[in-house]
Amino acid sequence: MSGKRAMTNVVFSNDFDKAMAAFIIANGAASAGYDVTLFFTFWGINILRKSDPVTAKKNLIEKMFGIMMPKGPDRLTLSKMNMGGMGLAMIKGIMKHKNVMPLPALIAQAKQSGVRLIVCTMSMDLMGIKKEELIDGVEEGGVAMYVDRMSRSSANLFI
């Protein structure tokens, strides 16, 4: 049955601005009583990587991908006007000035609010990202788990 008060959003992108939007919407929906699931797939899984080095057994290709992709919320870049980091630094400066919660705090708040963070197993496999490289509290799941959460949700976004 289609649920009344659940929201399931696919987080495909690892752009800083889209990650902000994903967590602001998730936290807003959670605080309004929604049962929220974020399903991280493709580039989106990088948002949940730990920023400190993790030793995981990897082959060469996996190591290369691991190096080229951003490690966690503080390494993401803007989808537009990043300008080698200058646009991003400006945005982060304004966020601090205006007391907008930074991305790591939004993620922590989501976890505290019970937002489920599911990471796509196929994407982890493709990009060689191991469970121990991800922050605590995330679950692994495939497309069947996504469809199950989606089928119980009245709102579904692809971010």
Place this chain on the structure above:
Amino acid sequence: MSGKRAMTNVVFSNDFDKAMAAFIIANGAASAGYDVTLFFTFWGINILRKSDPVTAKKNLIEKMFGIMMPKGPDRLTLSKMNMGGMGLAMIKGIMKHKNVMPLPALIAQAKQSGVRLIVCTMSMDLMGIKKEELIDGVEEGGVAMYVDRMSRSSANLFI
């Protein structure tokens, strides 16, 4: 309760092509009897800027952002194949030739059809965009207002 005939779409992007899609879908849904809300956030708020100069009190950073971001529907660029404006000019030429309604007319039609245009207050604050820089008829609102509209809608997109 989840509504039957309402649609709420987040407009995150200010790409010309995505803005076209957002308004074509909104107008199509409105003409089919839907109660449509577009919630403009992050770059998307630029779609609703007036193209003529507006004097608003701004600090240096806000002025810089204001200059770097597109001012209204006629300044947007394509997400792909923009080619310094050549791809965009080609698309606009074909649109005229094929009698596809231009973006400013689609926006005017949306307003006439009662599509609600809500601009994210946090994004305005972050990018230093003031109410007087936006076209008439837009409302301001935060994530709580978005969640309220979303919760009454049977269809929700993130564009």
Place this chain on the structure above:
Amino acid sequence: MSGKRAMTNVVFSNDFDKAMAAFIIANGAASAGYDVTLFFTFWGINILRKSDPVTAKKNLIEKMFGIMMPKGPDRLTLSKMNMGGMGLAMIKGIMKHKNVMPLPALIAQAKQSGVRLIVCTMSMDLMGIKKEELIDGVEEGGVAMYVDRMSRSSANLFI
């Protein structure tokens, strides 16, 4: 009436990674019993182009667009880290190694599962893509057809 077990997704992008996501989700939902529609608009219509040359009557602008846009699933590029095709080649190599179904097979599976593939007539017209350039089994439709499918669906994404 809003349907219980239907999903309608707009496929706007022709990025390889987003096309993969679109078909994996569509096939996952179809195998869970959903009545799935994919509505291809703007760049997305390129995903359904035949890769072999098709002689269609076109004017100069249409010919130019036809040449510049990718012809089918094997010509798409990554939204990120494409690196002149190297990132894409790496991803495809890993997909093969991990036995992830390639995009053309995902499209074939979608058709076999009864996923409806609707191509936006306005986008075909704008970009000069003719019906004979598209793979067999696709339907043509406008925004009214999209809204009709959307109104019967409990889940709607914009990809």
